[in-house]
Amino acid sequence: MRAHRTSPWWLAVVLFAWVLIVGCNLLDPNPIPDPQSIPPPLDPITVAFGEQVFVQNCQRCHGLLGAGGSVHPDPIIGCDSVIVIGRNGRGAMPAFPQLSAEALAGVQLYLDSLASRFGNLCPG
Incomplete structure (x- = not known):
C-alpha cells in the first residue's frame, strides 16, 4: 500500500x-487604540495650578507660554523632562528643591496642555 x-x-x-x-x-x-496609548484627560485644576507655578518660577527664563525667552531661547512646550530637570537642574538651569513633586507634575501637565493646543515645540 x-x-x-x-x-x-x-x-x-x-x-x-x-x-x-x-x-x-x-x-x-x-x-x-491601545488603552495605554491614549493619554488621560488633563485635569483643569492641576493644569491651572501648574500654570501658576510656571508663571512664578519658570516664565522669566522660558518666556510666555514656554515658547522661549531671553535666557532660554528654545521653546519647552511638549518637553517631557520637566520633573527630572526641575528636581535636579541641568546646565545653566538650577534645581528647584522648594517645588514639590505635585508642583513639578502640575508644570508638566500645563506644558502638555499647551502642546495639545500649539503642537510639540520641544527642540528634542
Whole structure:
C-alpha cells in the first residue's frame, strides 16, 4: 500500500491563507487604540495650578507660554523632562528643591496642555 502524501501546493495554499488572514488584521485601517496609548484627560485644576507655578518660577527664563525667552531661547512646550530637570537642574538651569513633586507634575501637565493646543515645540 502506498502512503498518502499531502501535495506541497495544498500546504502553500493553507500557508498563504493564514498569512492573508493574519496580515489583514495587522493592516486594519481603523485599529482599536491601545488603552495605554491614549493619554488621560488633563485635569483643569492641576493644569491651572501648574500654570501658576510656571508663571512664578519658570516664565522669566522660558518666556510666555514656554515658547522661549531671553535666557532660554528654545521653546519647552511638549518637553517631557520637566520633573527630572526641575528636581535636579541641568546646565545653566538650577534645581528647584522648594517645588514639590505635585508642583513639578502640575508644570508638566500645563506644558502638555499647551502642546495639545500649539503642537510639540520641544527642540528634542
